[in-house]
Amino acid sequence: xxxxxxxxxxxxxxxxxxxxxxxxxxxxxxxxxxxxxxxxxxxxxxxxxxxxxxxxxxxxxxxxxxxxxxxxxxxxxxxxxxxxxxxxxxxxxxxxxxxxxxxxxxxxxxxxxxxxxxxxxxxxxxxxxxxxxxxxxxxxxxxxxxxxxxxxxxxxxxxxxxxxxxxxxxxxxxxxxxxxxxxxxxxxxxxxxxxxxxxxxxxxxxxxxxxxxxxxxxxxxxxxxxxxxxxxxxxxxxxxxxxxxxxxxxxxxxxxxxxxxxxxxxxxxxxxxxxxxxxxxxxxxxxxxxxxxxxxxxxxxxxxxxxxxxxxxxxxxxxxxxxxxxxxxxxxxxxxxxxxxxxxxxxxxxxxxxxxxxxxxxxxxxxxxxxxxxxxxxxxxxxxxxxxxxxxxxxxxxxxxxxxxxxxxxxxxxxxxxxxxxxxxxxxxxxxxxxxxxxxxxxxxxxxxxxxxxxxxxxxxxxxxxxxxxxxxxxxxxxxxxxxxxxxxxxxxxxxxxx
Amino acid sequence: xxxxxxxxxxxxxxxxxxxxxxxxxxxxxxxxxxxxxxxxxxxxxxxxxxxxxxxxxxxxxxxxxxxxxxxxxxxxxxxxxxxxxxxxxxxxxxxxxxxxxxxxxxxxxxxxxxxxxxxxxxxxxxxxxxxxxxxxxxxxxxxxxxxxxxxxxxxxxxxxxxxxxxxxxxxxxxxxxxxxxxxxxxxxxxxxxxxxxxxxxxxxxxxxxxxxxxxxxxxxxxxxxxxxxxxxxxxxxxxxxxxxxxxxxxxxxxxxxxxxxxxxxxxxxxxxxxxxxxxxxxxxxxxxxxxxxxxxxxxxxxxxxxxxxxxxxxxxxxxxxxxxxxxxxxxxxxxxxxxxxxxxxxxxxxxxxxxxxxxxxxxxxxxxxxxxxxxxxxxxxxxxxxxxxxxxxxxxxxxxxxxxxxxxxxxxxxxxxxxxxxxxxxxxxxxxxxxxxxxxxxxxxxxxxxxxxxxxxxxxxxxxxxxxxxxxxxxxxxxxxxxxxxxxxxxx
Numbered sequence: 007x008x009x010x011x012x013x014x015x016x017x018x019x020x021x022x023x024x025x026x027x028x029x030x031x032x033x034x035x036x037x038x039x040x041x042x043x044x045x046x047x048x049x050x051x052x053x054x055x056x057x058x059x060x061x062x063x064x065x066x067x068x069x070x071x072x073x074x075x076x077x078x079x080x081x082x083x084x085x086x087x088x089x090x091x092x093x094x095x096x097x098x099x100x101x102x103x104x105x106x107x108x109x110x111x112x113x114x115x116x117x118x119x120x121x122x123x124x125x126x127x128x129x130x131x132x133x134x135x136x137x138x139x140x141x142x143x144x145x146x147x148x149x150x151x152x153x154x155x156x157x158x159x160x161x162x163x164x165x166x167x168x169x170x171x172x173x174x175x176x177x178x179x180x181x182x183x184x185x186x187x188x189x190x191x192x193x194x195x196x197x198x199x200x201x202x203x204x205x206x207x208x209x210x211x212x213x214x215x216x217x218x219x220x221x222x223x224x225x226x227x228x229x230x231x232x233x234x235x236x237x238x239x240x241x242x243x244x245x246x247x248x249x250x251x252x253x254x255x256x257x258x259x260x261x262x263x264x265x266x267x268x269x270x271x272x273x274x275x276x277x278x279x280x281x282x283x284x285x286x287x288x289x290x291x292x293x294x295x296x297x298x299x300x301x302x303x304x305x306x307x308x309x310x311x312x313x314x315x316x317x318x319x320x321x322x323x324x325x326x327x328x329x330x331x332x333x334x335x336x337x338x339x340x341x342x343x344x345x346x347x348x349x350x351x352x353x354x355x356x357x358x359x360x361x362x363x364x365x366x367x368x369x370x371x372x373x374x375x376x377x378x379x380x381x382x383x384x385x386x387x388x389x390x391x392x393x394x395x396x397x398x399x400x401x402x403x404x405x406x407x408x409x410x411x412x413x414x415x416x417x418x419x420x421x422x423x424x425x426x427x428x429x430x431x432x433x434x435x436x437x438x439x440x441x442x443x444x445x446x447x448x449x450x451x452x453x454x455x456x457x458x459x460x461x462x463x464x465x466x467x468x469x470x471x472x473x474x475x476x477x478x479x480x481x482x483x484x485x486x487x488x489x490x491x492x493x494x495x496x497x498x499x500x501x502x503x504x505x
Numbered sequence: 506x507x508x509x510x511x512x513x514x515x516x517x518x519x520x521x522x523x524x525x526x527x528x529x530x531x532x533x534x535x536x537x538x539x540x541x542x543x544x545x546x547x548x549x550x551x552x553x554x555x556x557x558x559x560x561x562x563x564x565x566x567x568x569x570x571x572x573x574x575x576x577x578x579x580x581x582x583x584x585x586x587x588x589x590x591x592x593x594x595x596x597x598x599x600x601x602x603x604x605x606x607x608x609x610x611x612x613x614x615x616x617x618x619x620x621x622x623x624x625x626x627x628x629x630x631x632x633x634x635x636x637x638x639x640x641x642x643x644x645x646x647x648x649x650x651x652x653x654x655x656x657x658x659x660x661x662x663x664x665x666x667x668x669x670x671x672x673x674x675x676x677x678x679x680x681x682x683x684x685x686x687x688x689x690x691x692x693x694x695x696x697x698x699x700x701x702x703x704x705x706x707x708x709x710x711x712x713x714x715x716x717x718x719x720x721x722x723x724x725x726x727x728x729x730x731x732x733x734x735x736x737x738x739x740x741x742x743x744x745x746x747x748x749x750x751x752x753x754x755x756x757x758x759x760x761x762x763x764x765x766x767x768x769x770x771x772x773x774x775x776x777x778x779x780x781x782x783x784x785x786x787x788x789x790x791x792x793x794x795x796x797x798x799x800x801x802x803x804x805x806x807x808x809x810x811x812x813x814x815x816x817x818x819x820x821x822x823x824x825x826x827x828x829x830x831x832x833x834x835x836x837x838x839x840x841x842x843x844x845x846x847x848x849x850x851x852x853x854x855x856x857x858x859x860x861x862x863x864x865x866x867x868x869x870x871x872x873x874x875x876x877x878x879x880x881x882x883x884x885x886x887x888x889x890x891x892x893x894x895x896x897x898x899x900x901x902x903x904x905x906x907x908x909x910x911x912x913x914x915x916x917x918x919x920x921x922x923x924x925x926x927x928x929x930x931x932x933x934x935x936x937x938x939x940x941x942x943x944x945x946x947x948x949x950x951x952x953x954x955x956x957x958x959x960x961x962x963x964x965x966x967x968x969x970x971x972x973x974x975x976x977x978x979x980x981x982x983x984x985x986x987x988x989x990x991x992x993x994x995x996x997x
Contacts, residue, residue, distance in 0.1 A: 077907065077986060146901035153900065160948055168948065175944070179898065179936040183929040186899070190910065190925065194917040216922065 012062050012069050016084050016137050019055050019094070023048055023130030027123045034119035042109050045122040049105040049129060053098040056091075056133075063091040063494075070139050070202035080193070082146075083139030085201050088498050089339075092491045093136040093263050096343055097256045100350050101129045103469035104248040107354055110463040111248055111361055117161060121246070124157045128252070135260050141189045141199040141272065148185065148260060152178040152228065155257060158249040159241045170240035177227055177237040185224030185264075191217035192272050201267060205274040210281030214273070218283055221268040222290075229261030230317045231324055232294040238317055239301075243309035247357020250309060254316045255350035259342050262323045270499045275330050288328035292422050295321030299429035307366050308356045311433060312349065315392065318426060319345045325419060326407050334410025335496035336489075341403035343480065343488040348388040348400060351473035355385035358462035358470065368437055372444035378461045382441050384474040389434035394427045397482035402489065509559075512552040513568040513581040516591070517634055519545045524626035531619025539606050542622045546602060546629065550595040553633075557588040561988075565995065567639065575640070575700040582639040582701075585992030589844070589985075590636035590768050597761055597851045598629045601859075604967040605753030608862050612751040617661055624661070627654040628757065632765045641689045641699045641777075644769065648685060648733070652678040655762055659750040670745035677742040681732035688725035691718050692777075701777050709779045716785075723788055726773050734766035736792075736829055737799030740822045744806075747818035752862025755814060759821040760855035764847045767828045771840075774832065775996040783835070792833035797927045800826035804934035812871050813861050816938060817854065820897065823931055824850045830924065831912055837997060839915020841989045846908035848985065849978055853893045853905065856971035859964070860890040867958040873942060875955070880947035882957045887946045889968040894939035896975050899932045904978030907986070 026048045034041040062069065063086070072083040105125065112118050131154060134147030156178070160171035191213055193199050196206035207214050227234040238258075242250050265287075269278055278284045298318025305311040319341070326338025358381045359374060360366055375382035391398035404423055411419035461467065480488050508515075523545040530538035560566065560583050570579040602625065609618060631651035638644055656678070660671035689699070695711035695718055698704050712719050728739070735743040743763070747755045770792075774783060783789065803823025810816035827850070831843015863886045864879065865871060880887040896903035909928055916924035978985070 075983065076980065077910070077982060080910075142901075149901050160944075163948060168944070171948075172941070172944070175940055176933075176937065179940075180933060182900075183932050186906075186909070187913070187925055187929055190913045191917060191922075194914060213917075213922070 009067075009069055009071075012059060012067070012086060013071050013084070015055055015059055016069070016086055019052055019059075019098075020084075020130055020134045020137055022055070023052055023126045023133070027127040027130075030123040030126055031119070034122065038118060041119070041122055045126055046102075046105050046109065048126050049098065049102040052129060052133070053095075053102045056094050056098045059086060059091055059094070062086065063088050070200075072139065076142070079198055080142050081140060081200070082143050083200065083202075084137050084143070085139035086137060088491060088494045089263075089266060090136045092339065092488075092495055093259060093342070094133050096259070096346050096488075097132050097136065098129070100252065100255050100346055101125075101132075103472055104252050104350070104354070107251075107357075107466050107469040108246075108248045110465045111357060112246065115161075115246060117163075120157065121161060121249075124154060125249070125252075128155050128158065128257075132256060132260060136263060138201075140201055141192065141267070144264065144267065145182075145185055145189055148228075148264070149182050151257065151260065152182065155249075155253065158253070159245050161246050161249065162244060164244070167244040170237070170244045174237045174241040177234065181224045181227035181234070184220045184227075188217045188220030188224060188268075191220065196272075199272075201271045204271070205277070206272050207277065208274070210277055210283070214277070215281065215283070218268070218273065221264070221272070222287070225261040225264035225268065226290070226324075227261070229258055229265065229324065230294070230298075230320045231261075231290055232297055232317075232321075235294065235298070235317045239310055239313040242313040242316065243307060247309075247353055247360065250313075250357065251350040251353035254313065254353055255346040258316060258320055259346065262320065262327075262338075262342060265324070265327055266499070269327060269330070275500070278330060284328045284330055287324055288416075288419070291321050291324035291328055292419070293321075294318065294324060295422055295426045296429075299426050299433070303429065303433045306368050308359070308368050308371065308437065309353070309366065311368065311437075312352050312356060315352075315430070315433070316345075316349055318430070319349065319392070321426075322403070322407060322423070325422070326410060329407075329410050329414050329416065329419065331410050331413050332496050332500055333406055333413055335499060336492045337403055337406030337408075337410050339492035339495045340399075340406060340489055343492065344391065344399040344403045344477070347473050347476040347480070348391045351384055351388040351470055351477065352392075354466070354470045354473065355381050355388070358466050361466075362460060362462060371437060372440040375438075375441035380461050380467050381470065382438075384467075384470040386438045386441075387474045388477055389438055391477040391481070392434055393431045397478070399477050399481045399488075402481055509555065511568070512556055513583060513637055514570060516549045516552050516595075517630055517637070519549050520626050520630035520633060524623045524630060527622035527626060528619040531622065538619060538622060542626060543599065543602055545626070546595060546599040549629075549633065550592065550599055553588065553591040553595050556583050557585070557592060560584055560588050576698055576703055579643055580639040580700060581637040583637065584995055585988055586844070586995070587636050589988060589992060590765070591633055593848050593851055594629065594632045594636060594761055594765065597855060598625075598632075598757065600967055600970060601753050601756045601760070601855055604756070604859050604862070604964055607961045607963040608752055608859075608866060611866050612662060614663075621658065621661055624654045624658045625757070627651075628658065628762065632761060635765050635769060639701045641692065641701065641704065645682065645686055645689055648682050648766075648769075651762065651765070652682060652733070655758060658754040658757070659746050661754075662749070662751050664749075666745070666749040670742075670749045674742045674746040677732055677739070681729045681739075684725045684732070685729035688722045688729060691722040691725070694718065701772070704777050705779060708777070709781055712779065712782050712785070719782060720786060723778070723782070723786060726770070727788070727791060730766045730770035730773070731795070734763045734770070734829070735799075735822050735825055736795050737802055737822065737826065738795075740799065740803070743822060744815055744818040747821060748812060748815040752814075752858050752865065755818070756855035756858035756862075759818065759858060760851040763821065763825050764828060764851060767825060767832065767847065770829070771832050789833045789835045792829055793924070796826040796829035796833055797924065798826075799823060800830065800927055800931045801934070804931050804938070808934065808938045811873055813864070813873050813876070813942075814858065814871060816873065817857050817861060820935070820938075821850075821854055823935070824854065824897070826931075827908065827912060827928070830928075831915070834912070834915050834919060834921075834924065836915040836919050837990065837993050838918055839912050840993050841986060842908045842911025842913075842915055844989050844993070845904070845911060845982070845985060849896065849904035849908050849975070852971055852974050852978070853896045856889055856968060856975070857893040857897075859968055859971070860886050860893065863960055863964050863968070866964065867960055868955045870955055876942060877945045878953040880943075882953045883960065885965055886960065886968060887943070889972050890946070891943050892972045892975055894935075894943060896979070897939055898936045902976060902979045904975050904982065906979060907982040911986070
């Protein structure tokens with residue numbers, strides 16, 4: 007298969023979901039079932055098509071193709087390398103699972119005719135971000151995804167959702183403008199914003215620093231970096247659970263992906279390190295990790311706790327990006343994978359609990375593990391992975407990140423990782439332990455009340471179980487594709503991200 | 506050749522001619538009057554396109570009225586930028602007129618429709634003239650025609666608010682033209698000429714001999730064009746005038762009329778004034794800071810408005826600031842952005858006013874807070890509103906982003922990133938006042954509370970055209986940008 011095939015597949019992957027959006031809209035007028043099946047099919051086909059790109063990536067090919075110039079030197083282009091492939095595959099996989107989950111979850115919710123088209127459209131624009139060949143195209147898709155996912159955030163249309171949505175919208179626009187500024191400065195300094203030229207800005211200057219800060223604001227806002235995370239704990243919990251899983255599991259990663267591109271393609275490791283910008287990122291990452299975990303402790307709403315946990319976990323990704331050596335990049339990349347599996351699983355499980363019982367408060371969840379053993383089982387596995395218990399994947403990512411920190415002689419970062427693991431344990435265990443061991447309504451003589459096992463529906467369970475299995479097998483098993491991809495990515499990026 | 510040689514004059518003749526014929530046609534052959542106006546606007550547009558093609562081939566060329574060369578005769582001049590202005594004016598006014606046909610029936614008494622067509626044609630003719638003329642005195646006359654007919658298309662609605670607003674506009678605008686006339690007089694005093702090129706030729710000497718005279722003249726020009734184009738802080742007339750006028754007039758005034766004066770200022774600065782004058786007095790600096798303040802305050806005032814059209818009017822004050830920013834930054838790239846914004850804003854603001862017009866036509870409401878849930882009953886209109894707002898904010902894929910891109914790039918080019926910050930801050934402010942309207946329109950749970958008439962197709966088609974144009978300008982901006990870059994090279 008040649009380059010032309012790959013370009014066709016990439017285009018298909020981006021535009022197939024986008025083209026399907028109006029079809030889904032019109033289908034929902036005819037029959038809900040047709041619409042749901044179409045949505046599922048779209049995400050499945052997209053995922054499979056993404057997988058067909060794997061051979062290109064393994065061969066080490068880079069595909070960079072320009073379609074047309076929107077302005078002189080400012081083009082619409084696509085790019086496929088191992089970094090973009092990893093994220094594309096991850097995103098389309100999680101999307102597919104969430105689409106399966108949505109079938110039952112959304113069946114009783116209102117507004118399915120709006121939900122599915124938006125879900126599929128965001129898939130297309132999200133893949134567009136990962137496959138963009140220059141910062142401008144990336145920016146276009148980034149804005150598209152951010153603005154459209156607003157509809158997912160406010161789907162419930164409650165007062166709370168609208169308020170959170172408004173905050174999200176304002177922050178998104180601020181982030182978008184900052185990105186715009188950053189891209190303009192990059193263009194001014196380097197004369198291009200293409201990802202295919204290696205390093206665009208070769209030396210640190212005041213203007214370059216401004217560009218870096220703007221990118222940090224734009225992408226960091228999306229990635230939930232302190233102090234721009236404020237929208238995240240409001241917006242993620244109010245969305246319908248499959249959408250929360252996507253927002254936390256995948257869409258946060260677009261911000262991290264952007265920072266990857268900024269660090270390795272707009273600037274370079276040398277620029278980052280000689281200008282000491284890695285320290286800015288490192289400090290912010292440490293604060294993000296500790297703050298996210300600490301605030302998560304105080305939350306009683308299960309989805310809010312998960313959302314704050316996401317803030318903390320994205321801090322790991324930023325931390326790895328600030329260390330910038332081989333192990334750290336591998337760890338960061340692998341943590342992007344692990345966190346996507348774990349957090350999507352957690353949100354889906356939490357969603358199943360809320361869907362079944364209507365309980366959101368953690369204090370009410372005692373004994374839920376006996377009513378919904380599979381759901382809670384998946385939740386527990388993912389939560390243990392979050393804490394970093396071997397052999398789950400969370401352990402591997404922390405281990406690799408820790409190695410990276412030690413390579414860079416930054417023992418303090420290892421300490422931060424350990425403290426954060428402890429905090430994770432402190433806020434996840436009080437959910438899991440009572441869920442299985444607290445016996446609600448037991449009288450003093452030990453006569454336990456009967457529990458009806460009423461677990462979530464098979465479709466919902468299927469996606470959760472698959473994700474839970476992923477957290478297990480992508481831990482320490484010998485065949486670990488995400489880890490291999492992470493290593494390839496780190497290898498590729500440290501060689502300059504060109505060949 | 507023959508007839509095609511006279512196209513510059515014919516454009517004006519056709520437009521002026523139809524303005525005289527309209528009332529007569531309206532009286533005798535009522536059905537023909539509107540098509541006649543549309544047809545003549547269309548003919549003028551075709552001629553303007555022809556002129557553009559001609560000027561890309563032969564470069565800048567002049568047309569002498571009656572064959573008399575300057576300094577005696579009237580000279581019309583065509584180059585890329587002027588042809589661009591001409592096409593913008595004619596195309597947008599043709600587009601607005603299509604919409605106006607239906608809207609005016611609703612907003613005006615039937616007997617005055619013929620007069621409205623007259624005034625409309627006069628406004629268009631005077632703007633076309635301003636784009637073409639190469640003579641200061643002509644410019645003055647055309648400014649007066651434009652001002653008076655613009656006042657009249659506001660007050661033609663004959664309600665209290667309109668009369669008050671148009672009176673305010675009339676006075677301030679008279680002050681503006683007064684300043685302009687004084688400025689022209691001062692230039693004439695020291696150079697003895699009215700023709701742009703001749704003035705430009707004699708000014709360098711005159712500036713050295715009579716510097717104070719020229720300082721005063723440039724101050725007067727800034728005040729004159731500033732008042733007319735609603736440059737902050739001379740914008741006070743605009744919100745009332747644009748908000749109370751019939752919607753097509755608002756679209757016309759906000760979309761085109763203020764822009765043509767910005768173009769006037771551009772001509773004065775870069776064609777008439779010699780470079781030495783611009784370098785010796787920080788004229789551009791004044792324009793820069795006034796426009797920046799306009800950009801910020803226009804948006805801030807817009808945020809607190811409760812009336813939809815008033816909000817749009819305040820937004821225009823901010824947006825015209827971008828055009829002036831482009832002029833003031835004194836850099837080809839920034840100016841390209843400014844001129845591009847001129848086109849983009851002409852389309853998007855006209856479209857937003859049309860949306861407001863549709864809302865008023867179908868439901869009769871004007872208050873922003875009453876618009877909750879309107880997206881369900883007027884989907885196409887509100888989608889148009891969304892696209893217009895997205896372009897105002899500068900969302901990728903819309904024309905607004907391209908103009909901001911160029912303005913920001915220009916600001917960086919001359920090493921003043923502060924103006925990029927201003928542009929971005931104002932985008933954010935735009936988002937803050939446009940977004941809630943859209944969100945409420947589509948996301949509100951309760952049903953829309955007012956009765957709704959069906960939207961006539963004649964009103965929807967222009968909206969759809971506008972949407973397509975905005976997205977087109979956002980994606981395929983290259984031809985226009987290249988045209989502007991080539992055109993602006995003449996002035997540097």
